[in-house]
Amino acid sequence: MDIQAYEHLEVRVEEAVVFAAFNRPKVRNALNLKMVEELENLLEALEAEEGVRCLVLKGNGGHFCAGGDVKDMATARSQPFKEDVLLTDPIARLNRRFGDVITKLRQAPQTVVVVVQGAAMGGGFGLVCAADFVLADKSASFRLPETTLGLPPAQIAPFLVERIGLIAAKKCALTGARLSGDDALSMGLVDQLCEDQKDLDEALSALLISILKCAPLASRNTKKLLLAIADGVQERSDILDSGALMFAEATRSHEGMEGIMAYIQKRAPSWSKNN
Numbered sequence: 001m002d003i004q005a006y007e008h009l010e011v012r013v014e015e016a017v018v019f020a021a022f023n024r025p026k027v028r029n030a031l032n033l034k035m036v037e038e039l040e041n042l043l044e045a046l047e048a049e050e051g052v053r054c055l056v057l058k059g060n061g062g063h064f065c066a067g068g069d070v071k072d073m074a075t076a077r078s079q080p081f082k083e084d085v086l087l088t089d090p091i092a093r094l095n096r097r098f099g100d101v102i103t104k105l106r107q108a109p110q111t112v113v114v115v116v117q118g119a120a121m122g123g124g125f126g127l128v129c130a131a132d133f134v135l136a137d138k139s140a141s142f143r144l145p146e147t148t149l150g151l152p153p154a155q156i157a158p159f160l161v162e163r164i165g166l167i168a169a170k171k172c173a174l175t176g177a178r179l180s181g182d183d184a185l186s187m188g189l190v191d192q193l194c195e196d197q198k199d200l201d202e203a204l205s206a207l208l209i210s211i212l213k214c215a216p217l218a219s220r221n222t223k224k225l226l227l228a229i230a231d232g233v234q235e236r237s238d239i240l241d242s243g244a245l246m247f248a249e250a251t252r253s254h255e256g257m258e259g260i261m262a263y264i265q266k267r268a269p270s271w272s273k274n275n
Helices: 032-047 070-077 090-106 123-129 155-164 166-173 179-188 197-213 217-233 238-254 254-264
Strands: 009-014 016-021 054-059 111-116 120-121 134-135 141-145 192-194
Touching: 009 032, 032 090, 054 197, 070 134, 090 123, 090 192, 111 120, 111 123, 111 197, 120 217, 123 141, 123 155, 134 179, 141 179, 155 166, 166 217, 166 238, 179 192, 192 197, 217 238
Parallel strands: 016 054, 054 111, 111 134, 120 141, 134 192
Antiparallel strands: 009 016
């Protein structure tokens, strides 16, 4: 995969894994418009990259992401708009665009791992909710401060409820309380809590090995299937019908035949990181 140069994203590729790090450490990686655009660009590029099987998203400088940059909000507030036309308000457009970015992260065909150290606030909290797996260390803290600022967490709320459920979401959003790593682990926001950097690195390496043991196309289709179930757009019978066709196609595919033969021959399949 060819990686373009970004101003606020540090991106590298190792084997089938893309590592992306927010890189505005002086402001705890607060999300400005440029950073949102760069993340969106990366996610759009990954949609067509079948050779990339996992995206790891983290923050440089000891923090994941401190939320939105208030300077962009002030700029948008000063722009003219027509009040009677839907989403012509520049603030609404800016807010809605971030919702699109969280959606693209959630729906990325790759398995998405978010690694949290330090602050994950506001929009950063929302990105955490869209991940497939979340690792954090003891320095991590999570907070939705929007309601304490007179604002609703408008684009974050759907992903928050999906990730941790309505009751826990209310606790986060209606109090603005700061959550420790232990709190986040207990409510299911974090999948694994690590003691320190060394422990975090080891946990990430172990998780990536497990992810890469799974067949590429089967992983993509499984994630697509699980999201379709969660979205509730299709009837269950329709999901089962499409799932049956997906299963049959996979069984006859090169990937499916390789997986079955590898099991019979007691060897690692061709895609496995440990072959």
